[in-house]
Amino acid sequence: MLKDAATAVRERAYAPYSNFKVGAALRDAAGAVHVGCNVENVAYPEGTCAEAGAIAAMVAAGQTRFTEAFVIADSPQPVPPCGGCRQKLAEFAAPGAKVTLATTSGxxxxxxxxDLLPGSFGRAHMEASGG
Structure with missing residues (x-):
């Protein structure tokens, strides 16, 4: 189900500059699926990754935890999330959240x-030390 959702949303990606379309699907803690695709912008750093789009859709639906993610791209090898998306995924991941990275060729x-972000920066780092 996640694979199908990520594959379908990948086709809707807006990637006129790189032509590198990515689709992502998340299963939230309640079992619902949320999708996102990359959206490029001519001012390159202003684009949005597929993982960030799926997280935004999940939060907009009222959920803040996902248990599983699936990311797909047309590339020779499965493409890992960028550093920023690794941090975003860590923010909303349930403990032990699985991530499947895939290519369109299977x-x-x-x-x-x-495992994608060992030693991640988290909420506990923001807690006051009590001083």
Whole structure:
């Protein structure tokens, strides 16, 4: 189900500059699926990654935790999320959240959010030290 959702939304990506379309799907803690695709902008750093779009859709639907993610792109090898998206995924991932990275030709790499971003910066780092 996540694979189908990510594959379908990838086709709607707006990538006129790179022609590198990415689709992402998240399953939230309640079981609902949320999707996102990359959206480029001629002012390059202003684009949005597929993972960020899926997270935004999940939050807009009232959920803040996902248990599984699926990301697909047309590339020779499965494409890992960029550094910023790794941090975004870590913010909303349930403990042990699975991430499947895939290519349109069928290659699959399965990992976890924790393995994608070891030693991640989290909420606990923001807590006052009590001084």
């Amino acid at each position: 290659l699959i790499f399965e990992t976890t959010v924790a």
